[in-house]
Amino acid sequence: MEIKTVLITGASSGFGEACARWYAARGFSLILAARRRERLEKLAEELDVPVYIMQLDVRDREAVEKALDGIPAEFACVDILVNNAGLALGLAPAPEADMDDWEVMVDTNIKGLLYMTRKILPGMTARRRGHIVNMGSVAGSWPYPGGNAYGATKAFVEQFSRNLRCDVQGTGVRVTNIAPGMADTEFSLVRFKGKAEKAAATYEGVKALSAEDIAEITGWVTLQPAHVNINHLEVMPTQQA
Ligand code: NDP
Numbered sequence: 001m002e003i004k005t006v007l008i009t010g011a012s013s014g015f016g017e018a019c020a021r022w023y024a025a026r027g028f029s030l031i032l033a034a035r036r037r038e039r040l041e042k043l044a045e046e047l048d049v050p051v052y053i054m055q056l057d058v059r060d061r062e063a064v065e066k067a068l069d070g071i072p073a074e075f076a077c078v079d080i081l082v083n084n085a086g087l088a089l090g091l092a093p094a095p096e097a098d099m100d101d102w103e104v105m106v107d108t109n110i111k112g113l114l115y116m117t118r119k120i121l122p123g124m125t126a127r128r129r130g131h132i133v134n135m136g137s138v139a140g141s142w143p144y145p146g147g148n149a150y151g152a153t154k155a156f157v158e159q160f161s162r163n164l165r166c167d168v169q170g171t172g173v174r175v176t177n178i179a180p181g182m183a184d185t186e187f188s189l190v191r192f193k194g195k196a197e198k199a200a201a202t203y204e205g206v207k208a209l210s211a212e213d214i215a216e217i218t219g220w221v222t223l224q225p226a227h228v229n230i231n232h233l234e235v236m237p238t239q240q241a
Helices: 014-025 037-046 061-069 099-127 148-167 187-191 196-201 211-222
Strands: 005-009 029-034 051-055 080-083 130-135 173-180 232-235
Touching: 005 014, 005 099, 014 029, 014 037, 014 080, 014 211, 029 037, 037 051, 061 099, 080 099, 099 130, 099 148, 099 173, 130 148, 130 211, 148 173, 148 232, 173 211, 187 196, 211 232
Parallel strands: 005 029, 005 080, 029 051, 080 130, 130 173, 173 232
Antiparallel strands: none
């Protein structure tokens, strides 16, 4: 089998880390991107496939462009891009929301995803193959109190994915938006800025999705035959209202 390369942003924890393990178990080469280099190094040590580590803040456009230009030749043909890096912060009701939190979410969830996509896409269209998986959220289509800016960033991801698919028609490149519901990762700890008790309370009464559930779905989507494009997939815990 031809060895393919997968670039995963936000690979230092949660969905991204689980995706790295999923693809590694199937022999894919990996490019792992996130800010926490030590996490990526530890993960790479555990994986039995070629791994290129890319310490990267996706909000920094110049850094993204430089990092992607610097990918070594043996990893340079990215077959699958999992645009997964993202976060929710605060999620206060709009009148009390912290403008800095809003800005970080926009910069990471929207701009970071755009920087990555714009840089990787031309190689895919030139090779006439590739798959971009964008990690959206049910928050992109289901309003809830405090979901204001976070939900809107994920609505952007969902609609950008649809429009992107139009733009790559005829090139063989596929685009998928995955919209998970509540999943037990470091997401809540980040949202509550390290307050573990509040983070744990998020999952009370619901068996949340696991990172592995989402990795399984992400992997499955990308291993469909080349003529099959799964456009949008919403996945929620059975008990999530
Ligand atoms: P985690 O907090 O476990 O993982 C988030 C990842 O994003 C980390 O690896 C983090 O790495 C990375 N990241 C955050 N900011 C940046 C940045 N500026 N530059 C590069 N990497 C960054 O959460 P999840 O795995 O749950 O989240 C993954 C995606 O799934 C996110 O887009 C999230 O919005 C989405 N999602 C999560 C849900 C959930 O309930 N968990 C539900 C629906 C969607 P580092 O800090 O090392 O940079």
